[in-house]
Amino acid sequence: MAIHTLAVLVENSPGVLARVASLFSRRGYNIDSLAVGQTENPKVSRMTIVLNLEGHALDQVSAQLFKLVNVIGISEMKDSDSLKREILLVKVANTAATKAVVNKYKAVIVDESKSTISIEAVGQSSEIESLLTELKPHGIRELVQSGLVALERGDDTLVDRTLSTMGTANESDPNSSTADYQN
Amino acid sequence: MSKMNGAQSLVHALEAAGVDVMFGIPGGAILPAYDPIFDSKIRHILVRHEQGAGHAATGYAQATGRVGVCIATSGPGATNLVTPLADAQMDSVPVVAITGQVPSAAIGTDAFQEADIRGITMPFTKHNYLITDPADIPRAIAEAFHIASTGRPGAVLVDIAKDALQKETTFNYPKKVSLAGYNPVVEPKSEAIRDAAALITQSKKPVLYVGGGVIKANAAKELMQLAEITGVPVVTTLMARGAFPDSHKQHLGMPGMHGTVAAVTALQKADLLITLGARFDDRVTGKLSTFAPNAKIIHADIDPAEIGKNRHADVALIGDLKNILIALNPVTKAALAKSSQDLTPWLNEVYGWQTKFPLGYDKPSDGSVSPQYVIERIGKISGPDTIFTAGVGQHQMWASQFIGYEKPRTWLNSGGLGTMGYAVPAAMGAKVGAPDTTVWAIDGDGCFQMTNQELVTCALNNIPIKVAVINNESLGMVRQWQTLFYNQRYSNTDLHSKRVPDFKLLAEAMGCVGLRCERPEDVDKTIDAAMAINDRPVVVDFEVHRDAMVWPMVAAGTSNDDITVARSMAPVWDSQEL
Numbered sequence: 115m116a117i118h119t120l121a122v123l124v125e126n127s128p129g130v131l132a133r134v135a136s137l138f139s140r141r142g143y144n145i146d147s148l149a150v151g152q153t154e155n156p157k158v159s160r161m162t163i164v165l166n167l168e169g170h171a172l173d174q175v176s177a178q179l180f181k182l183v184n185v186i187g188i189s190e191m192k193d194s195d196s197l198k199r200e201i202l203l204v205k206v207a208n209t210a211a212t213k214a215v216v217n218k219y220k221a222v223i224v225d226e227s228k229s230t231i232s233i234e235a236v237g238q239s240s241e242i243e244s245l246l247t248e249l250k251p252h253g254i255r256e257l258v259q260s261g262l263v264a265l266e267r268g269d270d271t272l273v274d275r276t277l278s279t280m281g282t283a284n285e286s287d288p289n290s291s292t293a294d295y296q297n
Numbered sequence: 298m299s300k301m302n303g304a305q306s307l308v309h310a311l312e313a314a315g316v317d318v319m320f321g322i323p324g325g326a327i328l329p330a331y332d333p334i335f336d337s338k339i340r341h342i343l344v345r346h347e348q349g350a351g352h353a354a355t356g357y358a359q360a361t362g363r364v365g366v367c368i369a370t371s372g373p374g375a376t377n378l379v380t381p382l383a384d385a386q387m388d389s390v391p392v393v394a395i396t397g398q399v400p401s402a403a404i405g406t407d408a409f410q411e412a413d414i415r416g417i418t419m420p421f422t423k424h425n426y427l428i429t430d431p432a433d434i435p436r437a438i439a440e441a442f443h444i445a446s447t448g449r450p451g452a453v454l455v456d457i458a459k460d461a462l463q464k465e466t467t468f469n470y471p472k473k474v475s476l477a478g479y480n481p482v483v484e485p486k487s488e489a490i491r492d493a494a495a496l497i498t499q500s501k502k503p504v505l506y507v508g509g510g511v512i513k514a515n516a517a518k519e520l521m522q523l524a525e526i527t528g529v530p531v532v533t534t535l536m537a538r539g540a541f542p543d544s545h546k547q548h549l550g551m552p553g554m555h556g557t558v559a560a561v562t563a564l565q566k567a568d569l570l571i572t573l574g575a576r577f578d579d580r581v582t583g584k585l586s587t588f589a590p591n592a593k594i595i596h597a598d599i600d601p602a603e604i605g606k607n608r609h610a611d612v613a614l615i616g617d618l619k620n621i622l623i624a625l626n627p628v629t630k631a632a633l634a635k636s637s638q639d640l641t642p643w644l645n646e647v648y649g650w651q652t653k654f655p656l657g658y659d660k661p662s663d664g665s666v667s668p669q670y671v672i673e674r675i676g677k678i679s680g681p682d683t684i685f686t687a688g689v690g691q692h693q694m695w696a697s698q699f700i701g702y703e704k705p706r707t708w709l710n711s712g713g714l715g716t717m718g719y720a721v722p723a724a725m726g727a728k729v730g731a732p733d734t735t736v737w738a739i740d741g742d743g744c745f746q747m748t749n750q751e752l753v754t755c756a757l758n759n760i761p762i763k764v765a766v767i768n769n770e771s772l773g774m775v776r777q778w779q780t781l782f783y784n785q786r787y788s789n790t791d792l793h794s795k796r797v798p799d800f801k802l803l804a805e806a807m808g809c810v811g812l813r814c815e816r817p818e819d820v821d822k823t824i825d826a827a828m829a830i831n832d833r834p835v836v837v838d839f840e841v842h843r844d845a846m847v848w849p850m851v852a853a854g855t856s857n858d859d860i861t862v863a864r865s866m867a868p869v870w871d872s873q874e875l
Contacts, residue, residue, distance in 0.1 A: 124478070125477060125478060128427070129415065129416075129419070129427070132416065132419060133419055136419050136420050137420075140420050171605060173605060174602065174605055174606055177601045177602035177604070178602045180601070180602070181600070181602050182424075182478070183423070183424040183444060183476060183478050183479045184478050185478050186477045186478045
């Protein structure tokens with residue numbers, strides 16, 4: 115099992131999410147999570163796609179994705195050089211035990227009634243997972259997760275690379291397991 | 298910029314894109330566009346079914362290299378284009394489809410003749426559009442033609458809401474198309490060229506594995522140069538027939554499921570495949586894990602996603618094939634001049650297979666007409682300047698095997714999608730694109746009954762194509778599989794025709810000349826008679842032996858090593874060849 119995170123810059127045009135979803139569906143690529151939102155440029159949206167690639171090369175997935183006319187740039191967000199965060203909202207019983215878990219994980223209680231509390235947690239997937247593991251024995255009433263978003267560390271930005279290399283799409287290197295596609 | 302409505306803007310944009318002909322049928326949602334079409338210099342050919350319009354656009358594009366255009370209304374008009382668009386996309390043919398859509402306020406309400414054709418065609422178009430603002434029409438058309446015809450060509454659909462066609466707008470056709478997410482790489486990297494030349498020079502058993510991309514890139518001349526510089530034997534896939542002359546001594550013919558023994562075996566035994574615009578399709582590779590097990594791969598393609606899709610590439614050459622070959626040929630020539638490469642043992646082996654296992658067929662013992670003979674004679678009598686189209690099935694394989702192709706764009710068929718019914722409308726489109734060229738549709742009786750209504754279009758629009766119906770009263774290729782793999786249980790492959798319909802009379806009813814041939818000795822004179830008719834379409838009903846089979850064959854999902862030259866008959870190899 116190989117989990118990869120791709121940051122994908124797309125034109126903010128109608129149908130672009132359907133195009134990406136349709137591509138993944140018809141080529142049999144499994145999406146673990148997908149988060150999409152506007153960027154600093156209103157004409158450009160950014161998708162963060164977490165893929166579970168069993169039997170598919172990341173390079174091939176990126177190359178297929180890059181064929182979509184609305185896809186402007188793709189970069190793999192590696193753990194070592196990117197920030198990755200998820201948001202969790204979870205409703206549990208209002209007890210001393212659940213509040214103790216909240217404190218332990220530096221999560222925030224964003225809504226409280228006599229019987230329940232709603233907790234907001236922001237963190238890496240592993241932190242969110244262990245928080246949930248500790249809450250589970252106390253009974254989870256309802257939960258919602260945002261899907262992962264990722265940003266490169268340091269001064270580099272995908273947007274800069276994409277714009278600076280406009281018109282010179284990188285070639286796919288058949289021997290490389292990483293992919294970085296820009297127009 | 299001048300004031301006009303969206304429909305006029307559309308027609309102006311099509312004219313600005315260089316469209317000279319389009320195939321279509323009007324209907325409610327597209328109706329505003331048909332008013333300015335009436336006055337346009339663009340020739341509109343009124344077909345009898347939208348599928349015919351789509352395949353005609355494809356045939357036109359394949360014959361001419363220009364973008365083919367089809368036009369239809371919303372709902373069923375648009376959904377009837379689904380098959381030809383999928384077909385064009387699979388075979389990388391530049392086609393633009395224009396469809397009317399219900400008025401924008403009605404979109405999403407399940408309105409009369411509403412279908413989400415943009416959503417439907419998303420998986421098998423290169424790109425598509427839904428236009429609801431008339432100001433967007435010229436830009437969308439310009440982009441559609443740019444996307445369809447550049448990079449790896451493909452199908453693009455532009456769906457336009459009826460109110461966008463009716464509203465006032467200004468016409469402003471973009472001088473240049475600029476798309477943030479679409480800039481195909483056309484120039485190969487020089488390091489990759491050097492690496493490829495080095496692999497070619499080092500190889501002992503190379504094969505040029507040539508695909509349809511060579512024809513798309515108009516690179517046949519450059520391919521010939523590479524073949525002659527290197528002396529490497531050539532195989533041409535079903536989509537590449539004509540990219541390299543069949544008469545050339547280095548040509549081994551077609552590889553794949555029904556390829557020649559020499560072509561299939563040369564790929565299997567090769568130590569290097571110089572892959573040019575081909576995609577390691579399952580019909581070529583057979584069982585992929587056993588395909589060309591000892592070969593290194595040079596893979597040249599305009600589409601980076603083809604590299605490594607099915608087979609790992611040792612050297613990837615990404616770019617336009619013509620540019621790639623122009624760069625590769627001199628570097629290879631220089632590298633070979635310094636090397637001591639000697640391909641003689643390999644060439645002796647390969648040409649030995651060619652001599653030992655030529656393509657052939659048995660004449661039926663009952664005196665009936667052999668389908669392969671009919672097709673071979675049409676090829677001989679009509680000659681290499683003819684454009685041939687085919688449907689899908691046995692007749693298609695025989696037309697690929699037994700007609701000699703000498704030039705690109707003379708063999709048009711549905712290779713990827715395998716669309717029965719392609720031949721007649723594609724021939725119509727090809728004839729419109731190349732009116733001075735003889736166009737023969739080689740069709741099966743099953744295929745012919747799917748789209749023959751376009752013969753009416755041909756008869757009424759002075760499009761005198763010639764159609765050979767290879768009539769075995771059955772769905773021949775499926776029947777062949779039943780013979781081989783289903784214990785001769787012919788479930789639903791017998792068409793029980795017995796002249797229902799009578800193709801000769803049917804042809805005449807549609808305004809064509811109908812001919813029939815039932816005896817081997819009449820084949821030549823019937824073809825001659827068809828060749829002599831140039832003012833009307835001609836349909837020849839060739840009644841042929843129904844048990845003829847396509848050989849050689851590599852059964853689906855098996856290894857190319859297990860090729861059979863006739864039923865249950867593997868080639869008899871010399872011991873050292875195994």
